[in-house]
Amino acid sequence: MARHSRKGSRASSSYTGSRATSPPPPYSPPYAGEPHRQQPPPPELTSAPGAGPAGISAAAHLRNSPAARGVDFEITVFEAGSAIGGQLTQFGSPDSPEGAGGPVFPYNDSALDPLRAEDVAGPALLWGNPLFTRSSEDILGGDELEFFDLPSQKVGYYSGDRHEVFVQTTRPYHQTPTWDWLGLILRYGASVWRAGGLLDESAGLRERMASAAATDTASSAFADVPAILASLLGESALPHEGAPETLRRLGVSEAYAAEVLAPQVERGGPSVRISWMSGLALAMLAGREDAGDAHAGGDYTARIREIAKSLGADVRVRSKVVGIERGRPGSGEGENRPVARWLLQHEGAAEAEAFDKVIVAAPGLEGLVVRAAGANGSVEAEEAVEFDAAHVTFFTASELPGRLGGGDWAPPQILFVGDDAEGGMHEVAYVREVVRHHRDGAAGGAPAVLEHLYRCVSGADVSEALLSEPGVTWVHHHRLDHAYPLTYPRTSYPPFAVGDGLWTTAPIYSIGSSLDLSWLTGRVVAQQVIEAVKK
Ligand SMILES: Cc1cc2nc3c(=O)[nH]c(=O)nc-3n(C[C@H](O)[C@H](O)[C@H](O)COP(=O)(O)OP(=O)(O)OC[C@H]3O[C@@H](n4cnc5c(N)ncnc54)[C@H](O)[C@@H]3O)c2cc1C
Missing domain, CATH: 3.30.519 (Guanine Nucleotide Dissociation Inhibitor; domain 2)
Incomplete structure (x- = not known):
């Protein structure tokens, strides 16, 4: 059993921004000078390993949602990398003039603009996301952005x-x-516009997702992945049918799929293939590739860092979680707590830290979550996303x-x-x-x-x-x-809540990986945490 403390080693970099909006006090005495003042309930110690969109969105919802009023969440976010923002911002270099993990400059010349998330994803892809377009400024903080058409x-x-x-x-x-259309039609015939059906499905889905992510009340209805899918897609067959089936249904030829769709959606290693993905994953990936008439505005990394800062959370970069374990009841600060806490061990720290609630928002931590949840068998190893x-x-x-x-x-x-x-x-x-x-x-x-x-x-x-x-x-x-x-068609999905006080955002990866999906899931899971605390 790991040793534990409330606050572990601070070898990692840490910063705590000032709270933009302080939550109301959890307890108000009836009048000043009351002889036997009741103690306010202790804060809910909550941790989110992973400072990507899912983790930051979860922390933001815990802090800002009206549903969380009356609960004092003390939030700690652990980030293994050197920057907030998730996988698009982890491009630190050991050769950086600012030291290991610092920004990367072409030719290592700090007079040049460093590589940005927009360079990694391409600005059209990144900002084509409905979360970041003009209609959804609220989601990224509520202030006005300068948008321009790409x-x-x-x-x-x-x-x-x-x-x-x-x-x-x-x-x-x-x-x-027109000239290119003619070339496409000569080569692929009707498949050229039939494939447009995929983009239509995807566009509708993304718009609905953006408005769901902007609405507070909707999140409680999104209990798990099937509920999210039902809410966003209705009775669509897309999540459960294989992509080849979807293409047959739409009448898209094999040649078009192999020569035009596959190069767009088959990225990564040898396993991301149309033949293995769900129709939904194909539609979402093709839709993302098509997102070119988007508006761009601001700077993704700066925006998400600002949000993190405004939360008054303890966000620790270069702080990799390497263990998640159930503590014994009463663990943590010698309190006589009836409920066991979760102990998070992070790399380089002698002691684990104890938390009441943990939201795992890092795709790489699936293995630890499965093991931690193993005690009550709520997630099976084969359900974990690869x-x-x-x-x-x-x-x-x-x-x-x-x-x-x-x-x-x-x-x-x-x-x-x-x-x-x-x-x-x-x-x-x-x-x-x-x-x-x-x-x-x-x-x-x-x-x-x-x-x-x-x-x-x-x-x-x-x-x-x-x-x-x-x-x-x-x-x-x-x-x-x-x-x-790997977004192969599934008939069942693991839940977000995997143990008493332990949640993971990973099930959403069963249908795809995008900033908007992760942002939505962070909110959904945080809403479940709020409801669990208030129960
Ligand atoms: C090349 C590329 C281009 C992309 N382009 C787009 C795009 O244009 N539009 C779009 O919507 N999406 C795009 N994506 C996908 C998008 O980046 C992801 O969907 C999104 O970042 C997922 O967010 P997340 O918060 O769920 O996970 P992540 O972004 O992966 O964030 C998880 C965080 O957890 C941290 N972490 C991991 N392990 C640990 C640990 N043990 N302890 C503590 N922290 C840990 C990681 O460092 C990371 O910062 C792209 C991805 C890639 C790779």
């Missing part, structure tokens, strides 16, 4: 066999010019090498098709211009050089291969272990 973008489908971009579309899809890793590599070059789809005219996003994908490469996208200054003297006062920054998403580490390409001058590789959940 331009449409060409997407090329590249065959390594033929060394050519053999077909192209435009994101958003409906802005594909993930494929993704490798994201940034590189700079004067121009995109020909072997990666570069040439006289290269679209800004290139998707590799089928087995032609170079060493597991799925996508190469143009990010932005960078100017190399040669300030280190190595170039003997050579003039500044204009180069380009690209992002490559692959199922394997391709940094060596990229470095050996002529013209590539800098490479930064990052492996995301839990990037792509």
